[in-house]
Amino acid sequence: MIGALVFLGCPWRAYLRLAGGDWNAIPGILGLITGIVIGIMFLWKGYNLGRAYEVKKGAGYIMPAVAVVLLVMVILRPTFGAGGTTGPVFFSEKGPGAMYAPFAVALGVGLLVGWLAQRSRFCTVGAIRDLVMLRDPHLFNGVVAFIIMAFVTNFFLGQFNPGFEGQPVAHTNSLWNFMGMVLAGLAFTLAGGCPGRQFIMTGEGDGDSAVFVLGMLTGAGFAHNFSLASSPSGPGAFGPAATMIGILFCLAIGFLMRDKFE
Amino acid sequence: MSEPVVVDAKGLSCPQPILETRKALSKIREGTVEVLVDTVTSRENVARFARNQGWKVYLEDHGDWHKVILTR
Numbered sequence: 001m002i003g004a005l006v007f008l009g010c011p012w013r014a015y016l017r018l019a020g021g022d023w024n025a026i027p028g029i030l031g032l033i034t035g036i037v038i039g040i041m042f043l044w045k046g047y048n049l050g051r052a053y054e055v056k057k058g059a060g061y062i063m064p065a066v067a068v069v070l071l072v073m074v075i076l077r078p079t080f081g082a083g084g085t086t087g088p089v090f091f092s093e094k095g096p097g098a099m100y101a102p103f104a105v106a107l108g109v110g111l112l113v114g115w116l117a118q119r120s121r122f123c124t125v126g127a128i129r130d131l132v133m134l135r136d137p138h139l140f141n142g143v144v145a146f147i148i149m150a151f152v153t154n155f156f157l158g159q160f161n162p163g164f165e166g167q168p169v170a171h172t173n174s175l176w177n178f179m180g181m182v183l184a185g186l187a188f189t190l191a192g193g194c195p196g197r198q199f200i201m202t203g204e205g206d207g208d209s210a211v212f213v214l215g216m217l218t219g220a221g222f223a224h225n226f227s228l229a230s231s232p233s234g235p236g237a238f239g240p241a242a243t244m245i246g247i248l249f250c251l252a253i254g255f256l257m258r259d260k261f262e
Numbered sequence: 263m264s265e266p267v268v269v270d271a272k273g274l275s276c277p278q279p280i281l282e283t284r285k286a287l288s289k290i291r292e293g294t295v296e297v298l299v300d301t302v303t304s305r306e307n308v309a310r311f312a313r314n315q316g317w318k319v320y321l322e323d324h325g326d327w328h329k330v331i332l333t334r
Contacts, residue, residue, distance in 0.1 A: 054326075126276060129277060134280065192276045
């Protein structure tokens with residue numbers, strides 16, 4: 001998550017930025033591929049996180065229930081705070097976090113995308129992993145279709161603005177666009193899927209993915225509160241250092257979590 | 263006919279089931295390999311991988327797990 005916020009986007013957004021003409025996405029995507037290839041080398045060397053075991057059915061409902069509670073919070077906007085006008089739920093008032101699509105559109109599109117992604121097992125990290133490791137283009141074709149459709153939509157809506165400068169929620173530092181996504185690609189490969197795919201698996205009741213999603217929330221909290229996340233003016237004060245620590249941490253996991261009996 | 267090779271890939275996450283299958287298939291030229299998985303994703307991935315490698319694929323549904331039978 002820290003790597004993704006140094007680049008300013010998850011893999012889905014990297015491809016969407018490319019489709020919108022944001023060429024800063026190119027070093028990011030090259031970094032993502034580099035990170036995935038490093039992850040693949042660990043997979044070849046016998047890296048794995050061990051077997052998952054079946055748990056009681058209720059455990060699988062925890063994260064979907066949390067999602068429903070959050071949805072209810074957005075609808076009701078409860079105010080229990082002082083004078084009955086604030087909190088416990090606070091909404092961003094400025095910046096990209098304060099901008100959102102109409103509620104019904106967001107919910108409808110979210111449901112549709114979630115359904116399609118579940119049925120197709122769309123995964124932006126698995127796409128490159130399977131293509132490189134197994135010469136299997138099945139998932140990669142999905143990513144290509146995703147970019148083409150986003151490009152066509154942008155083109156016809158007049159939202160295709162090619163260039164490096166002045167792109168929405170993006171900075172032009174190619175080195176850290178690249179390095180941020182090396183970290184992201186490596187971390188997602190070791191975790192077995194891109195953030196989008198982890199959300200879908202959480203909805204399927206996968207507890208490992210639920211922990212992954214909570215990790216992303218925590219990482220985003222760290223990144224935005226401790227000057228790790230980038231802004232349109234460039235990488236945050238401690239973003240590059242955090243990225244390097246993250247890469248070292250992932251390399252350590254890759255080396256340590258190997259099956260010795262291959 | 264010799265006993266089938268059984269690969270228990272239940273509980274393994276992407277892409278481990280395919281890697282285990284690949285390892286088993288690389289050891290024999292022909293015969294039967296049974297891969298046990300517990301998600302539809304793994305079942306589809308293993309089946310697609312084996313078909314691409316020229317193996318015949320049969321699927322058996324056992325409720326909360328699946329058997330993917332590969333023969334050649």
